[in-house]
Amino acid sequence: MSLKPARPALAKAARAALEAMRPALTGGQAQPQAPAREPECPNPECTDGWDLRRDRECEQCRSRKQLVRLRDELLGAGVEPRYLEVEWEHLQMDDNLERIRKGCAVIERVIREGRNLALHGIPGAGKTQAATLMVKAAIRKGFAARIYAMSALVTQARAAWTAREEEERLFERNLPEHMARFRLLVLDGVGDFEAAGKADAQHNTLEFRLLYAVLNARQGAGLRTVITTNLTQKRFAEHFGPQVVSRLKPFSALNMVARDWRERETPLDW
Ligand SMILES: Nc1ncnc2c1ncn2[C@@H]1O[C@H](COP(=O)(O)OP(=O)(O)O)[C@@H](O)[C@H]1O
Numbered sequence: 001m002s003l004k005p006a007r008p009a010l011a012k013a014a015r016a017a018l019e020a021m022r023p024a025l026t027g028g029q030a031q032p033q034a035p036a037r038e039p040e041c042p043n044p045e046c047t048d049g050w051d052l053r054r055d056r057e058c059e060q061c062r063s064r065k066q067l068v069r070l071r072d073e074l075l076g077a078g079v080e081p082r083y084l085e086v087e088w089e090h091l092q093m094d095d096n097l098e099r100i101r102k103g104c105a106v107i108e109r110v111i112r113e114g115r116n117l118a119l120h121g122i123p124g125a126g127k128t129q130a131a132t133l134m135v136k137a138a139i140r141k142g143f144a145a146r147i148y149a150m151s152a153l154v155t156q157a158r159a160a161w162t163a164r165e166e167e168e169r170l171f172e173r174n175l176p177e178h179m180a181r182f183r184l185l186v187l188d189g190v191g192d193f194e195a196a197g198k199a200d201a202q203h204n205t206l207e208f209r210l211l212y213a214v215l216n217a218r219q220g221a222g223l224r225t226v227i228t229t230n231l232t233q234k235r236f237a238e239h240f241g242p243q244v245v246s247r248l249k250p251f252s253a254l255n256m257v258a259r260d261w262r263e264r265e266t267p268l269d270w
């Protein structure tokens with residue numbers, strides 16, 4: 001007979017949250033989705049993906065399958081659906097974005113020899129979008145790459161922490177090793193709760209611990225990391241301190257210029 005006291009509901013919720021995170025910690029699999037209906041193939045010689053006239057796999061079907069695979073891979077890498085279709089050609093460019101675009105064109109070199117990158121700027125400056133384009137460039141070249149919202153990681157760690165159960169603390173313990181699997185990692189929105197004045201002590205403690213552990217593991221392995229933050233460079237350094245900043249080295253910081261992109265859209269003519 002178990003002498004363990006009944007688990008409070010909070011611990012149960014925390015366990016459920018960790019369970020939901022488990023796929024990401026074991027393989028970064030995309031969420032299962034309803035299979036999309038196969039569109040008609042434009043190749044008149046094609047039957048079920050086979051080109052009868054040429055007696056080989058249908059080209060059109062093959063390239064469509066490749067696109068579907070890439071899409072699944074991007075979703076599995078944490079790319080938000082709204083950024084799936086966005087490419088550099090769609091963006092209004094400035095000097096910072098040109099630098100990032102150039103980096104993406106030589107992403108192999110950036111991953112092998114480049115520095116880490118800190119993108120800072122006000123909300124809406126285009127940091128997440130630019131970082132996502134880096135992840136896409138890396139994945140297209142066959143590198144393991146991943147973008148994580150920092151707030152989501154803190155929330156998961158917080159659930160595990162609240163549970164105060166050894167097994168559930170595995171989340172925090174396994175995180176650095178998990179993160180070291182990606183040749184390019186984006187931690188999106190680091191310190192954003194602090195920037196918004198919404199961080200409590202527990203959030204800050206956990207965010208610091210996760211950030212330090214992940215950056216330390218990646219720096220040791222020579223892996224490239226990109227962080228985005230709404231904090232200014234100065235406030236970032238004050239908030240996270242010299243240990244975190246030194247684990248980010250060597251890095252370049254880019255101040256994404258503040259502008260409201262929506263203002264540039266053509267106004268609707270009601
Ligand atoms: N260079 C750009 N050109 C056009 N629209 C942009 C550009 N950068 C950002 N946007 C728009 O602004 C929105 C916010 O960008 P996002 O990357 O989420 O900002 P941040 O992460 O800095 O808060 C995007 O969804 C996009 O529609």
Ligand SMILES: [Mg+2]
Nearest residue numbers: 127128189228
């Ligand atoms: Mg963002």
Ligand SMILES: [Zn+2]
Nearest residue numbers: 041046058061
């Ligand atoms: Zn076909």
